[in-house]
Amino acid sequence: MRLEGKTAIIMGAGQSPGQGMGNGRATALLFAREGARVLCVDRDPGSAAETAELIAAEGGEAATFEADVTREAEVAASVNECTRRWGRLDILHNNVGISVAGGDAEVTEITEEAFDRVMTVNLRGTVMACKHAIPVMREQRSGAIVNISSIAAIECYPWVAYKASKMGMVAFTRQIAIQNAEYGIRANVILPGVMDTPMAVDTRARAWNLPREEVAAERDARVPLGGKMGTAWDVAYAALYLASDEARFVTGVELPVDGGTGCRIG
Ligand SMILES: NC(=O)c1ccc[n+]([C@@H]2O[C@H](COP(=O)([O-])OP(=O)(O)OC[C@H]3O[C@@H](n4cnc5c(N)ncnc54)[C@H](O)[C@@H]3O)[C@@H](O)[C@H]2O)c1
Numbered sequence: 153m154r155l156e157g158k159t160a161i162i163m164g165a166g167q168s169p170g171q172g173m174g175n176g177r178a179t180a181l182l183f184a185r186e187g188a189r190v191l192c193v194d195r196d197p198g199s200a201a202e203t204a205e206l207i208a209a210e211g212g213e214a215a216t217f218e219a220d221v222t223r224e225a226e227v228a229a230s231v232n233e234c235t236r237r238w239g240r241l242d243i244l245h246n247n248v249g250i251s252v253a254g255g256d257a258e259v260t261e262i263t264e265e266a267f268d269r270v271m272t273v274n275l276r277g278t279v280m281a282c283k284h285a286i287p288v289m290r291e292q293r294s295g296a297i298v299n300i301s302s303i304a305a306i307e308c309y310p311w312v313a314y315k316a317s318k319m320g321m322v323a324f325t326r327q328i329a330i331q332n333a334e335y336g337i338r339a340n341v342i343l344p345g346v347m348d349t350p351m352a353v354d355t356r357a358r359a360w361n362l363p364r365e366e367v368a369a370e371r372d373a374r375v376p377l378g379g380k381m382g383t384a385w386d387v388a389y390a391a392l393y394l395a396s397d398e399a400r401f402v403t404g405v406e407l408p409v410d411g412g413t414g415c416r417i418g
Pocket residue numbers: 163164165166167168173174175176177193194195196199219220221222247248249250273300301302303343344345346347348349350351352384
């Protein structure tokens with residue numbers, strides 16, 4: 153019960169269609185298993201409800217809230233919903249992120265629309281969630297923010313908007329970490345590597361009209377540790393540590409969860 157008595161918001165607690173478990177859903181489940189009450193926020197209410205049902209089936213406590221992180225009023229309403237229900241907000245986990253599905257492309261191909269869409273969902277969505285969560289946490293004089301970036305922020309990566317937004321999240325996390333340290337608020341960022349999630353594998357298989365196994369095999373081959381992608385649980389366990397009091401002296405950290413992929417850089 154590493155999160156006993158805490159309340160958490162997971163932004164993007166549903167998951168893309170496909171096989172297996174997404175990062176947001178696994179994190180919501182794990183936080184609930186460890187004693188947190190979890191508000192599952194997603195623009196897809198059906199998918200958030202599936203996550204909440206999985207939590208309830210295990211005896212955990214969860215609620216759902218429909219919000220699109222590109223709409224500030226809806227993001228603010230999710231924070232209000234958490235405090236209205238449970239009186240406090242201890243953990244904000246920003247998991248929402250899009251890449252291929254947002255129309256991202258190489259620099260010579262990128263459109264203004266695709267660039268704006270990916271930046272707005274990935275970076276601005278995170279900024280707006282923090283904008284509304286931080287005043288509550290300052291009032292409490294405690295809180296933990298976990299942002300989900302990507303190893304794409306630092307490794308060689310083909311598409312511009314995803315990379316820029318994910319590197320922006322790293323810089324933003326360091327900024328809010330130092331600006332809110334005096335209030336007892338911690339902010340850290342996880343850089344997942346190639347993970348076997350529906351968002352990463354099934355979305356690409358659909359977009360490129362390839363068999364899932366082919367996409368999965370190409371991704372496995374890129375991982376130094378055991379030649380296999382990580383899973384959503386690897387991200388969830390890292391988030392659990394950063395969200396818990398075990399990390400009480402850890403803030404402003406970039407934590408790769410990537411099976412060694414980042415070590416290739418040097
Ligand atoms: N899977 C990987 O290989 C990998 C690698 C690096 C980083 N990541 C990061 O992990 C995060 C997501 O992983 P996941 O497996 O949970 O993905 P996912 O797509 O399964 O889940 C994300 C959820 O966010 C929701 N969402 C999308 N746009 C939204 C919006 N505008 N407002 C509210 N909700 C919205 C979706 O409905 C979905 O339920 C992303 O930030 C992604 O960049 C993943």
